[in-house]
Amino acid sequence: YDPEVKRVEHVSFGLVLGEDKKKFKTRSGDTVRLADLIEEGENRAALKLQEKNRDKELSPEDFIKVRDAIAVGCIKYAD
Numbered sequence: 001y002d003p004e005v006k007r008v009e010h011v012s013f014g015l016v017l018g019e020d021k022k023k024f025k026t027r028s029g030d031t032v033r034l035a036d037l038i039e040e041g042e043n044r045a046a047l048k049l050q051e052k053n054r055d056k057e058l059s060p061e062d063f064i065k066v067r068d069a070i071a072v073g074c075i076k077y078a079d
Contacts (some may be wrong), residue, residue: 041071 001008015023016031024031045067049055055063
């Protein structure tokens with residue numbers, strides 16, 4: 001982590017609930033790690049973009065930017 005490159009700020013947002021509407025118990029180890037969730041979102045976004053041949057229309061750098069924006073947007077929307 002380089003504070004000159006990325007700003008990181010703690011945000012308090014309350015309880016995180018599972019599909020059963022019960023709060024996650026982080027000590028039990030049953031929760032999904034945020035890094036894993038973001039990676040899954042990126043993989044799914046990349047597949048959708050490839051289905052629509054956007055990987056052929058966009059530069060590799062733009063493809064990654066669009067993929068990441070879609071992934072984070074979907075995660076926020078689902079939450």
